[in-house]
Amino acid sequence: MRNLLITILALLFSFLQLKAQDISLYQQYNGTINYTAIGNTLNAFENNLVREFCEILPSSSADLNIPNSANVVAAYLYWAGSGTGDQEVTLNNTQVTAEEIYNVEYQDSFYGTLTYFSCFTDITNIVTALGNTTYTLSDLDISETLTTNIGYCNNRTNFAGWSIYVIYEEASLPINQVSLFQGLEIINQVEQEKTIVIDNINVLDNDGAKIGFLAWEGDSNLNYGETLQINGNLISNPPLNPSDNAFNGTNSFTNTSTFYNGDLDVYNIQDNIAIGDTSVEIKLTTGDIDDTGVFRADLIILNNIITVLNSQLPDATVSIDYYNNDCYSNTIDLDYTIYNSNSTEVLPENTPIAFYANNQRIAQSVTENDIAIDGFENKNITLTIPNNIPDNFTLTIVVDDDGEGNGTVVELNETNNTTTENIQLTPLPESIELEPLLSCDIGFNTAIFNLTNPLEEITNNSLNSVTFYTTIEDLINNENNIIIPEHYQSTTSPQTIYIKIETEDCADIYQFNLLTENCPPTIPQGFSPNNDSVNDWFNIQGLYDIFENHELKIYNRYGTLLFVGDNTKRWEGKANRGITNQGKLLPVGTYFYVLNLNDNNFKLLTGWVYLNR
Structure with missing residues (x-):
């Protein structure tokens, strides 16, 4: 059962290790903040000094001590070792699972590919709850890796260790930006040099600037060609980290050299960066000839980089x-x-x-x-x-x-x-032409229309939302829609009406013309010009303001022309022709009319009308 579980975990790691390994920005924190780091090795001795052992300790501990007035902003746990990785460990009796796993490989000339791992997870809630106390990591198991591949122990790159990074804020601190970069990058006798550029920083004041590293597998007894440079400057922290042996199993926070096969170091770099810098170039080297003429090199695995810079700047x-x-x-x-x-x-x-x-x-x-x-x-x-x-x-x-x-x-x-x-954007679609509507002129080329009649031609829409407009601009802007389309009086002939029918995407657009025609006038057979305000004039329906050029002539029974009218002169029973009777009301009786509509579609209209009192 255990072998099956190991096989499943191995398959899981084979997928997880596809994550990019290059060290890059993980998170930035700003404010009155700083950071500290604790950790410990699970190696009992340094590999290059004691060569007999090929196992790791079951657990190790470290004490966290941040100011009592500080507030924990974030805390991260890293653990690393030989092999493809163990994604579950225990921290102070709490099982912790990796959020990310990084892997790097070393091609050994005798033992082939040797893989190393680092796991990472957020433990802010744990550190916030426990505070300053002793932290113990256990259950990091690389035993199968060491027993199934003798290369790790034979070339003395068998290691395991852990570290906790704590970013905290405190009112007495200056305003800083803490930038955490992480990944997993390696140098060794095959790849003896590595340059890493970290950016997304801005140096406003280099006073108190510092940079920290978490690295694995460095040995104090292998200091051949080993350097750490910042912006081309060789840096050191003697006696703990000499300039020719930066990765040597030390912990700058506890000032100890017993962090076997691991390094938890921090350097003051105020003399290595300049105000205005937006990036830092970090260069690592290893490898040189020893006293006997043999080329030797340390294997160094860089896990993370952290910077603390005074940077009082906005970020839009x-x-x-x-x-x-x-x-x-x-x-x-x-x-x-x-x-x-x-x-x-x-x-x-x-x-x-x-x-x-x-x-x-x-x-x-x-x-x-x-x-x-x-x-x-x-x-x-x-x-x-x-x-x-x-x-x-x-x-x-x-x-x-x-x-x-x-x-x-x-x-x-x-x-x-x-x-x-x-x-x-939704472009204006081409409008669909519908059949025009035709109606009788009610005056000055206007008519009454039911604008909903053309909807009978439209069969491919639900017609749930239909609006009518007199201009395409109003349709586009959803303005001035026709309120009562069932009884609409046109303004000219022809006049174009636009229909908008809402759809799921936008709307369909239709258009049709309103056409006004002159319909035959309706001529009454009598009227009574007696000033009772009822039927007081010869009111021919559908004539005035419609046939605007018409001519109306009125004759008596003897054929005498008594009245000539047009669109502005209506017959009110009085004569406007002759010598003696102009302006006088004519006698009761039958009169005869000749109506010339002056419209090529109509002939002369003739008939009679009875004038009463």
Whole structure:
């Protein structure tokens, strides 16, 4: 059963070790903070001094001692050793499981590939609960690795150990930025030199600057060509860490040299960095000829790097929270947030913000207020997308950008000011032409229409949301829709009406024309011009303001022309022709009309009308 479990764990490690090994930034902390580290070896002796043993201790302990007024911000446990890894260990009677496992390999000329591992997990809750106490790590098992591959012990690279990093805050400390970088990188007699560049830092003041390392398998008895350089400067911490033997089983925090096959060291580097630096170059070397002419080299595995720098600077970042783009519109209503989270100073007001569509600047804004450390400012802007930008484009927001790619604020991290979002505008679809509506002119080329009648032609929509517009601009802007489409009076002929029918994606658009025609007028057979306000004039329905060029002639029974009217002269029973009877009300009787509509679609209309009193 145990062998089966080991096999399963081995398969698990084979997948986990695909994680990138290069040391890179894991986390940054800002404020009145510092860090300390504790740990211990599980080797009983240094390998190169005592060569007989090939086993590790069942447990080891170390004491944590941070100021009583300090508050634990974060705590991380690392454990490492020979082999592909043991992902579960016990810390103070609590089982701990690895969050990440790193592996590196050494190609030994006699024993082939030898693999080494480091595990990592967050134990902030444990350290916060226990505080300053003795921490004991146990159940780190590499026994099968050492018994199944004699190469580890024969070339004396059998090791195991652990360390706890604690980042803590205390009011009396200066404002610092603590940057933790981790991974697993190796140098040995095959690869004798390694250069690691750590960035995402900003040196505002190098006073008190320090750098720490957690490394494995270094031996005090192998100091051939072994150096540690910072920005090209050889560093040391004698007598604990001489310049020719930096990785020698020491612990700078306890000032001891019994951290066998491990190193937990910290160096003051205020003379090795300059104000304004944004990166640090770390170079490790090993390998040289011994006194007998034999080439010898130490095997050193670097697990993490940590820096403490006084950096009172803001750090502006930005996120897109929400955006809305109406159908057929080239405007975007955008909600976004400017943060000053990973910072040690206030982000000042009027920090510029640039907006780009496919790298073309389309808008500019600024922060309105000072943004405190760990603070933020919610903002909104309406962006108009230029016509030369395609419907599918990348929207980019850059905080601390004056629109020309220049920043105005010195920040802790100058590379995290950008956020992007892929935007899809919905173009205006081609409208679908429907059959026109025709109705009788009620005056001046206007008519009454039921605009819902054309919907009978539309069969591919639910018609749950239908609106009518007189212009395509109103349709696009959702403005001035026709309130009562069932009884709509046109304004001209022809007049185009637009229909918008909502769909899941946006909407379909239809259009049709309103056409007004002149219908035959309705001529009454009598009227009574007696000033009773009822039927007082010869009111021909569908004539006036419709056949605007018409001519109306009235004759008596003898054929005498008594009245000539047009669109502005209506017959009220009086004559406007003749010598003696002009302006006088004519006698009761039958009169005859000739109506010329002056419309090519109609002939002369003739008939009679009875005038009564």
